[in-house]
Amino acid sequence: MFRSMLVRSASPVKQGLLRRGFASESVPDRKVVILGAAGGIGQPLSLLMKLNPLVSSLSLYDIANTPGVAADVGHINTRSQVSGYMGDDNLGKALEGADLVIIPAGVPRKPGMTRDDLFNINAGIVKNLSIAIAKYCPQALVNMISNPVNSTVPIAAEIFKKAGTYDEKKLFGVTTLDVVRAKTFYAGKSNLNVAEVNVPVVGGHAGITILPLFSQASPQANLSDDLIKALTKRTQDGGTEVVEAKAGKGSATLSMAYAGALFADACLKGLNGVPDVVECSFVQSTITELPFFASKVRLGKNGVEEVLDLGPLSDFEKEGLEALKAELKSSIEKGIKFANQ
Numbered sequence: 001m002f003r004s005m006l007v008r009s010a011s012p013v014k015q016g017l018l019r020r021g022f023a024s025e026s027v028p029d030r031k032v033v034i035l036g037a038a039g040g041i042g043q044p045l046s047l048l049m050k051l052n053p054l055v056s057s058l059s060l061y062d063i064a065n066t067p068g069v070a071a072d073v074g075h076i077n078t079r080s081q082v083s084g085y086m087g088d089d090n091l092g093k094a095l096e097g098a099d100l101v102i103i104p105a106g107v108p109r110k111p112g113m114t115r116d117d118l119f120n121i122n123a124g125i126v127k128n129l130s131i132a133i134a135k136y137c138p139q140a141l142v143n144m145i146s147n148p149v150n151s152t153v154p155i156a157a158e159i160f161k162k163a164g165t166y167d168e169k170k171l172f173g174v175t176t177l178d179v180v181r182a183k184t185f186y187a188g189k190s191n192l193n194v195a196e197v198n199v200p201v202v203g204g205h206a207g208i209t210i211l212p213l214f215s216q217a218s219p220q221a222n223l224s225d226d227l228i229k230a231l232t233k234r235t236q237d238g239g240t241e242v243v244e245a246k247a248g249k250g251s252a253t254l255s256m257a258y259a260g261a262l263f264a265d266a267c268l269k270g271l272n273g274v275p276d277v278v279e280c281s282f283v284q285s286t287i288t289e290l291p292f293f294a295s296k297v298r299l300g301k302n303g304v305e306e307v308l309d310l311g312p313l314s315d316f317e318k319e320g321l322e323a324l325k326a327e328l329k330s331s332i333e334k335g336i337k338f339a340n341q
């Protein structure tokens with residue numbers, strides 16, 4: 001009752017915050033930085049983060065075209081102040097004081113390419129951006145979107161280790177799009193309300209390393225083994241489906257921006273002390289023999305609060321888990337080797 005009176009009398013931004021469980025005076029300032037903000041993902045992600053009332057400062061950085069994106073997004077009448085930065089000389093200013101850095105910088109796939117085919121270009125981009133993060137905002141949480149995520153996350157970890165700033169609780173590979181797809185495809189075949197569906201997706205973020213756990217989906221629908229296999233394959237190939245449909249004009253941008261904004265929001269809620277924020281993410285992990293692995297993660301004031309274990313798997317999922325390990329291990333090792341050259 002007190003909350004609903006507060007909600008009615010507050011400004012629209014504060015109303016949103018109050019509905020989300022924050023007393024107005026307790027909403028902390030949070031600076032979010034997007035590196036690659038003028039790109040296909042970067043632009044809609046900038047828009048969605050501008051709409052997020054947990055953000056007080058939104059810093060948009062790219063090597064080109066950032067002033068226009070920042071001016072455009074900056075006219076939206078929501079809480080955050082927007083600043084745009086362009087070029088290497090301004091990267092430090094963009095990053096200083098960041099609570100959360102989201103990285104969608106780098107080239108996307110074209111039809112016929114694997115995510116690993118992006119390694120040669122994106123590894124160097126991620127390495128340089130990680131060096132700057134270690135220098136200018138070593139305390140920030142980092143959400144890595146740039147592909148191949150299975151390698152770019154280990155690259156960032158090694159760069160942070162070399163700089164002496166690595167905190168495994170603060171580095172995340174964004175695998176939320178796999179979860180978004182698994183939920184959509186599962187709900188579509190189950191006649192369930194998609195808004196109520198949850199499906200954990202574990203492993204990594206490329207082909208067979210993406211392992212949706214439909215046996216743990218909630219609510220449970222009674223789908224045949226063949227349908228579960230088909231849904232698994234569609235989730236694993238979801239990125240390729242979009243790359244082919246875009247026919248040379250890039251990969252998923254809009255659904256990725258949505259997924260990136262969801263994950264960033266979860267990280268901000270965790271930082272702000274909201275309890276029980278759990279999302280799947282590719283993080284440093286001991287739940288398998290692999291040093292990085294995507295699974296459910298509890299988010300808190302310091303980033304990762306707990307890496308949750310896999311839970312019971314079906315026989316089909318157990319096979320998928322064993323099958324993905326070799327590829328994921330080699331992608332992780334490739335990233336580590338690159339960062340230490």
Ligand SMILES: NC(=O)c1ccc[n+]([C@@H]2O[C@H](COP(=O)([O-])OP(=O)(O)OC[C@H]3O[C@@H](n4cnc5c(N)ncnc54)[C@H](O)[C@@H]3O)[C@@H](O)[C@H]2O)c1
Nearest residue numbers: 036038039040041062063104105106107108145146147256
């Ligand atoms: N994790 C996921 O689920 C997921 C989903 C979709 C796409 N991706 C990946 O995200 C990346 C970006 O995709 P996109 O469609 O936005 O590509 P894009 O080419 O449209 O945009 C990339 C942006 O990065 C910028 N950029 C390049 N080098 C930079 C640097 N050194 N510093 C800052 N910015 C730099 C470019 O100027 C461009 O604006 C790709 O690697 C893609 O594979 C990941």
Ligand SMILES: O=C(O)C[C@H](O)C(=O)O
Nearest residue numbers: 109147238239240251252
């Ligand atoms: O598929 C891609 O190359 C982009 C991204 O990783 C995706 O899953 O959509």
